[in-house]
Structures are given as C-alpha cells and as structure tokens.
Amino acid sequence: MTTLMDLYDERVAEGRIQRDPAQEEALPEFERIREALANEPPAKRTGLFRKPKAPEPPKGLYLWGGVGRGKSMLMDLFVESLNVPVRRVHFHAFMQEMQAELHRLRGEGVEDPVKPMAKAVSDAVKVLAFDEMQITDIADAMLVGRLFEQLFQAGTVVVTTSNRVPNDLYKDGLNRQLFLPFIALIKDKLVVRELASERDHRQDRLKGAKVYFTPIDNTARAEINRVWQELTHGVEEPLVLHVKGRKLELPRYHNGVARASFYDLCGQMLGPGDYLAIADALRLLVLENIPRLGRNNFNEAKRFVILIDALYEARVKLIVSAMDEPESLYIEGSGAFEFERTASRLREMQDASWGHPPA
Template identity: 25%
Template sequence: MRPIAAPDAFAAEFVLDARQRAAVDVLTSPDRRGVYLWGPVGRGKTWLLDRYMSGVDTEAKKRVHFHSFFRDLHASYFRHGFSLEKALDELLGTIELLCFDEFHVHDIGDARLIARMLESLFTRKIALVTTSNYPPDGLLPNPLFHDAFVPTIELLKKRMQVVLVDGPTDYRTIAGARTHFAAGTWSVAERGGDGITFAELCDAPKSTGDYLTMIENRRVLTITDIPQLKDASRDAVQRFSNLVDVLYDGDIRTEFHSPTPLDAFADGCVGLDIDRIVSRLDQLRRSNRGSDSAESA
C-alpha cells in the first residue's frame, strides 16, 4: 500500500489550481498503485512531490532526482559485478517509498536497465511516486527504440496512477526566489574566451554522470561557443538538455556565452526537453532583467 500524506501537508500561500487539487486528492488517498505525475514545466509537480514526501508518516522513504539516482545505480551495478539486486539493496535498503523527480528515458541502453529496475521495485513492493515532463506513452520517444520499451510503459500504467498536472500557470515565470543558477547570465559573445566549450561538453559522448561529477565542489561554470540548437546534432542537444538539468538541480551559477541571443537560440527545435531547458534558462533573463550582461526580454 502506498503511504498517504495528510491534506495539511499541501497547505500553501497560493491557491492550488484544479489539476494540483486533483493530484493532492490522489496523494492523500490510500491505493496500492504508485503515482505518476506528469505535465508541462513549471506546473508544480516537484512542489507536490516535496510536500507529499514531507507529509508521509514514515522514515522508510527516499526522494531523489532521477539523474543522480541513475548515476549512482550505474556505479553500484558495476561495483557489484552487474548484480542489479545487490545494487538496489545498497541504494535503497529497506525503504517502502521511493520518489523520483523528473523521471525520463532517452537512451535504449539505459531503458533496458530501467525496465529491470522497475520490475524489481514492484516485486519488492516499494511504492513509487514520480514526476515527469513525459506521459508514460512518451517515454523513450526515439521511434527507432520506442517499441522495445512499450512493455515497460504498460507495466508503469498498470502499477501507477497516471495524473496530469497541466494547470494554466507556469510558476517559474512568477517565482521570486533567487538561486545561484538564476544569478547566472546568458551573454551574446563571439566564439572563444575562457571556459568550457559547448563542443567539449555536448559533442563528446558524455553521460549525465559525467556532468554530475564535473560540478562536484564547483559553484560557478562558464560555457562558451553555444550554437543555435538547430545547428547542433540531436545527441548534442539531448546532452545540453541533461547538462542544464544538472546545473539547475545542482544550483550552479553558470555563465552561458553564445553568438545567439537567449530568446533565439532554441528557434527551430521543439520537444518537451526543449521546453524545459528554455523555461530554466529563461530564469537567467528574469533574474538579471536590466543587467547589461544578460539579454532583456
């Protein structure tokens, strides 16, 4: 049985929209199924997850960002001689609730390990609550590999209650909190200069784990020579999206340098990941509005 949170755990200084209230109803009601919260960026999914975690009356719980967890899972998996069960024992112990923030699947190699992981979690009767920008049917969107992941998608839909959180307000556009990431800048600059180039970070075959390792003990990062995304390869765009996620979640002040203004660098690219990174990078513009070093709206 999935643990429930008390309704007062979701008390807020703002009025919850209808979709958020529907999610709260699910998270405060007993059910054997997990919960899969999905929807566009900025609609409060992570807020709902955090409030749920704080309101659940158990210490046998773990809340992780999916990027970080999967990096640790890979490391433990290799360390234990490719034994997934031993890796999960190490990472999860005897928890009864696991919460993933920003669950997604893009790589077919990762998809195979994720499929086995999910089967094991359900076999262990660990309750799973996740947020995602993707509906279950949109996971592993690459048409070359999507069909291979369909059995896992069907398992997710069977074992988890799918809840759409797509209210009318993107709260990131009105949030007033200033973070280290939001204090960074997007500057229009010619190629060159001090920092790490986009090509070094995104054209090379780097994983999310590589980015997580890179930001350890780092508070500031400078990225140069960022092209318009339509001019980059599909793999490079995906890596840049993963990199922005890591920088955002690690709250790393980042100085982005590109020949293209912030409001134009994603022109010609579409997709849920693009929407998310544009929303996150837009915080630079809002936070630095009026600053000479950032692009104005």
C-alpha cells in the same frame, strides 16, 4: 493526523503557494499513498521458519503535466508527510547513479548486477520519489525495465513526476520496442494522473522579474538570494551527476533548479558532455559572479560559451549576476568576435517568455 490537504492549506495561509484547483484535485492520490503507508499492517508469518510476508504495497503515482504546474511542490508536501524511509531524487541523477553501479558490479564479475542493485535500493527506502522522469539515453532505456521490476517485487513504492505522458517516454528512441514493457509496467504499478493546471506557477514567480543583474554588488546579491528563496523555499541539496564515470556536483539544487558560481562550472576542467548533462538535468540555472572575459581567462571563457550554448539549446531558464552587460563582458582577446553570438543568446534568454515549453 496531519493530512496532505492540511499541509497544503497551511502553505496557502502562509502565502507560500497560491491555491490551484488542479493541484487540489491531485492531492487525494498522494494522500492515498501516505495513508496506506502510515497504516500498513505488520508482515504476516506464514510458517515457523519462513520469512514474514510483507503486505501488498499501495500503487504508486505517475503525475504528469506541463512545466511549472506545481508537480514538484506537491511532491515536497508528500515527502514531508511520510513516516517511512524515502529518497527524493531527480530521475536523471538516479539513473546516472545506477549506471555507475552497474559498471562497478560488472567490473567485479557480478553476473546479474541488477538484482543486488535493486536490493540495495529497496533495503534502504520504502518510497522512491522522482522528479522529472524522462528517458533519453538508450543505456537507461535498456536498464529501467529490469531494475524497476525488481524494485516493485521488493515492495518499493514509486512516486514520480514527468512532463510527458507514459506513452511518450523514450519516444522515437533507438530499439524502442524493447522499452515498451517498461511503459506497461508503469501503467500497472502506478496510477497515471495528469496535473492539468492552466497556470505556469514557475513563470508566474518570474514574470516581469529581472533575471540579469549587473554590476555584482550587494544589491545584485540580495536580489539573487531573494529569487532563490522564492524558487526553493529554502530547501536545497547538492545534485551529483555521473558523466562518463566521473562525478559532477552542482552544490545547490532543488526540483530542477540549481545555483552555482561561474567558477563552479567554468573554472573547472569540464567539457561539452558535462554541460549537456547539466542542461538535461535542469529547468532553471542561477549562475553567479560572471567576470569580465578575455586573455587572462581564455579557457574559462571558452567553457562559458559551451555552457551557454548547451543551456540555450535545452531552453533552460537562466538567472545571472555578471560584471557587465552581455555585450561588454568580452571586449578584447581572440575570442571576442565569437562571443557576439553568446552575448546575443544571453540577451534572448532574458526575455520573460524564455524557458522550456510545456511538454
């Protein structure tokens, strides 16, 4: 039987990851869950007409630590090793999905929609594997407690990463006292473990690397593809965000890293709320094919400015390919003067130290 340590050693031997003692110390917690699920006994029948009683599921895992310490990579290995139905999803995207389903069921007159929502999830998967659990929205804060209580009762195993210790979830949030039972639930149902690596592996991969490619040519495309491969190891899927009842899809996504074209994000009718949702969901964005801006694409240029502002404020790492240097992207038209701030931010975001600081 292939263990998680076996998979980890294989990745090291292949040169895909670098050995890290802190990561190795966290592996037994994942292996504990994998082994328990692989050897789970069948449900016991307690009576002739009673539904078989499911065995007690293993405790889940709450793995927290700074950005780039390898939490998502360990989650990759864990999900790959499982032989039970599992869903791997960014926590923000999952909660957006749950809010949309809550709204739909209430519209249909369902009195207590949380129960059928939880049942649909637990019927579909045995394990929920979340990337980057964080709570910033009061609507999510009010929903997670009841939702996860139902999921745990159904035997769903939750494994999640986070940049924050549980006690700091929804810190200083509105009506936080109503959220505190969820923190207690997390501590009861999940083993809380810190991944205390001294290394930021994500920054190591980009340290000293070029992140702004111009002009847009075969060399730039090849470099963007190389960086993307290093960041994702070829594993990607769409990320669907739910913003005010609408679906916003980023076509290529993996573990907090997304890749999209200028047209994907600025050629569509998107607004500040969309860009804030994108910035909240990502740690790094690869944005390709930024054209020269001006009178002919004024609306797209305005959206681009809003996008960069949102990414900048959230300290999202940015890798781009563009037709020209930042100062020469927008040299004519009524928005050229205002674009000077955006050009300055694009320059600042090229610095090797730029990016979301560890929590």
